[in-house]
Structure formats: structure tokens, C-alpha cells
Amino acid sequence: MKIAVCVKHVPEGTSRIDPGSKRLDRSGEGALNHFDANAVEEALRLKGDSDTEVVAVSLGPQKALDSLRKALAMGADRAVLVSDEAAVGSDLVATSRLLAAALEKEEPDLVLFGQQASDADGAVLWAAVAERLGRPVVSQAMELTVDGGSLRAKRQTEFGYDTIEAPLPAVVAVSDAINEPRYPSLKGIMGAKKKQQDVFSIADLGIDAGDVGEAGSRTTVLALGTPPARGDAKKIEDDGNAAQAIVDFLAEKRLI
């Protein structure tokens, strides 16, 4: 079996939006989106001791190789990065097109995603990729088993718990409740460097520059503004009188 895990390299620490490009500033340090670590862990758990191949796939600048190497250090077998200047600024339509093209090249039996991106709070990519690949999709999986040619997932929604079965190949987005991602061992980190890491351009995937980046996107950022103020928010340290301070606050707001 082959499992592809889609991972994102996200800015670390305090993020800012560049006022010029109106995009998230990605010039600083980055790290593996922590929700994606759950997807890597789940792929490795499904692999166990079998000969299943786990391929980590990402889209982003060259620096995204750092996050792919973390996936390799955790135990993934191989990494694929799609990196191209023309792809900068891709929205959901363009990003899903690129990622689907990279995945089509791999022909995995199972594609895993984490439950959201911590930078853009996006929780939509898997369903768009699944649609482009023409595969069934399950999101919010909190338990996952694969048996022969099908999978079974338990998920949590707003209304309770669902158990879903799907034939492979399929796309699954896992919830962060599914597992505790392992920390890479020193041996894993050393070994990661030697594992195969391919970097593809959009031309390698047979995609035109006009179909990705801003040209291939269907949404746009028009302006940056300040949010409506939350009133006079305040923060206090408990000096022994916090309970009284809360009561005074609630009374002032006429909530008690």
C-alpha cells in the first residue's frame, strides 16, 4: 500500500500580514503545521511493520523541505515538494489543482491530511483535492482502520459520532484527537537526510503558470483593516481578590 500525507510548512511564532502583497509573511522561521503531525503519525501507525510506503507531500517555498524532513525524521519514507515562484499566492482553487497533480503522479491508495492549517485556519483543502482526484473523502476522523481495499473511520461531528466506510483509494482528514504524534528520534533525524526528497516545478507536473498563483486563483485580498474593537478588554492577575473583581465586572455589565 502507498499512503501520501499532505503537510504544510507554516510560519512559526507571531505571524504578520505583509501590507504590500497582503499575504501572510512567510519570510521568517517556519515549522510543520502541528495538525499535520497527527496525519504523519497516523500514516506511520497504519504502516506499522508492513512494506507500506509513506510519502510526505508539500507545496511551498524551498524552506518547506524543513517540514518535509521532520516528517521523514518521524518515519516517512520519501518526500515530494512542489515549489515554484509561479505558484505563490495560490488560493484554494489553484492549490488544490497543484496538490492533486502531485498526488496523481504518486497514485497513493490513501491520502491523509491534518484537520486544518494553523496559519490560515483553513479546513477545506482535502475536500477540494478529493473532488479533483475523483475520490471519496472523510473528514474529522478520530479512529481509522484500513482492511484490504477499504477503510473504516470514526468521526465526530456537531451531532455525535459517525462510523463511515469507504473503498480505497480515498482521502481522509484526521482530527487532532486521533493520536499523539511521536517526536523524531536522533536516529530518525540523522536518517532523514539520506531519504529521497524530490522537488518538482509546475512544469514537471504539466501545469501552466496561468492556472496557479494569482492568475489561477478565483479569490483576492482587497484590503486590510482593523477588527471591530472588543470593547475595553482587561486582564488581571489574581492577588487574592479576583473573585470580587469578577463579581464587580459582571455587575457593571449588568450580567448579575
Place this chain on the structure above:
Amino acid sequence: MATLVFLEHHGSELQKGSLGVLAKAASLGDVDAVIVGDAAKSLAAQAGKYGAKKVWACEDAEVAQPLPQPRVDVIAKVVADGGYDTVLFANSVLAADVAAGLAARLDAGLNWDLADIELQGGELIGKRPALQDSVYVDVGWTSTPRLALFRAGSFDATETGGGEPEVVDVSPQYAAHSTALKLVGQDSEESSGPSIEDAPVIVAGGRGLGAPENFTLAEELAQALGGAVGATRAVVDAGWYPYSAQIGQTGKTVSPKLYVALGISGAIQHKVGMQSSGTIVAINKDANAPIFDFSDLGVVGDVHEIVPRLTELIRARKS
């Protein structure tokens, strides 16, 4: 603008969030709705009260289960048949997957996590809070149809006084991959106490309470305030409190007048379920907890010391 709103229902109830989006869309112009699944037609009249002029209804066997992909087939057909240039969704686990699938199917722009939408000189502008809500980004679309997902609690579901809508049956061709999933089991825990969705006050507990038995702190404070008890996913997963009290992305979405968060760090998955609350008070011993970024009153301190005293003071005040 020709606008379509996806109305999600559970059992025989249209979801408040999607009715809010419908009412908002009706305030901007004519709007139609699409309801997909069992009982779709019987819910059309209710949609009319929130402003839908026409309701597309699909009750095919393929959409009996609450799964996203066959809904993409239905809505893609409605968009084509009805000539819609704008399709709006209230965020949910189901709606997000439907909207994203539709975006790929139609190569249509999807803006998500919007808190508001407005028309500026005939152009549709989405308002999107970003970076822990420190920035509001104005977003637009460069082609039609325009797709938008609104964050929970963005709009009040207010009846618009609309009349009986026209009801149109719709039945698309289903793609092979759209009908490949099978829902083989469903189980939900019914809540025992008062419903948290309608409670004016919610006292919610997280891992910072330290142990399951400490939920009595939340229960006693909730009782003193005349409210209900909520919980984070972490404590529900740990078995400390029932799922029916879970607030967040895969739990309930609430917007009480007062939300008191006890030992809750404020992870994004929790935040999306309660951020539209009127006043938020948080007590957490970690001064760097993200919950303080969206609290009206943040208290850095120990819940075990503060809460019993707080409950006592509120009881004394009320008696």
C-alpha cells in the same frame, strides 16, 4: 446578484447558522435556498420565513445520509439550472466539505471563515478576521460563482416576514466517487441537563480543571449564575464530561450573553464554537493562554481557589 444559500438540516430542524446566513442574504437582495436530504420539501415553508423566494429540494436516496460529496452534485446542478453567481454556506463539518468540493468542481473561488459580507458599489466584499482576529481582511472574488463559508454565529436567524416559497425538485446525476461512502453507524449522546445552545449563561471547563470531579466547580458556578455547563473537546475525549456538553468545531456552537471559561486554553477548535458570545470571562493560570486574546475579562489565577469564592459571592448577592 443571484444568490443561493445552502440550508443544512438535522432531523427535521433547519440549522440556525444557515438560517442566519439566509436572513443576511435576504437583506442584500433576492435569495433562494437549497435543502438536501430527507424531509427537504417539508422544510421549505420555514425557509420562506427567513427570506427564501424559491427552495430547491432534493430527497434522493443518494443524499439520505449527511455526507458531503453527493451534495456537491446537487448544488452544482442547482447553480447551473438556476444561474446563480453567489453561493453561501454557514460553516459546519458538512458544509465546509460541500463548499470546498463545489469550489474544485466549478473552479469557483471560496472565501472561508467570513464574519460578515457587504455590497460596496454593487461589488460583494467578504470580511475575514485573521491572525487570531487581530486583522480584518476584505476579500473578494475574481469570477463567478462566488462561494463563501461564514463562521458560526455570524448572523442572527431573524425572520424576514417572507411568504411561502416556490419549491422545485432537483435530482442530479451522481458522480461515482460521490456515492462511494457509506455511513454504517451513528450515535449521539442525548443531553440530560438544560440545552447549552439556548442557555443565557455558560460556564465551561477545560483540562485546567485538573480532574473530572472538579467539574462540580463549573456546575455550582453555572447553577449560581442560572446557566448551563459546557466542556472542551479535550475533556470530553478524556471521558471527564459527556459529548452533549462539548463546545467547539465538532461540538455545539453557542453565543450566550455570558461565557465563563475555566481552565480552558482557547485552542482554535474551541474558539470557533463560542467566539460570538456576548461577554467572555476566562480564568486560567497560564498567563499566555490564547483565550485571553479574546476575553473581555481575563483572570490569571488558579480556578480551584477563585471559583468556589466566586460562586459564594454570587449566591450571596442573589439571596
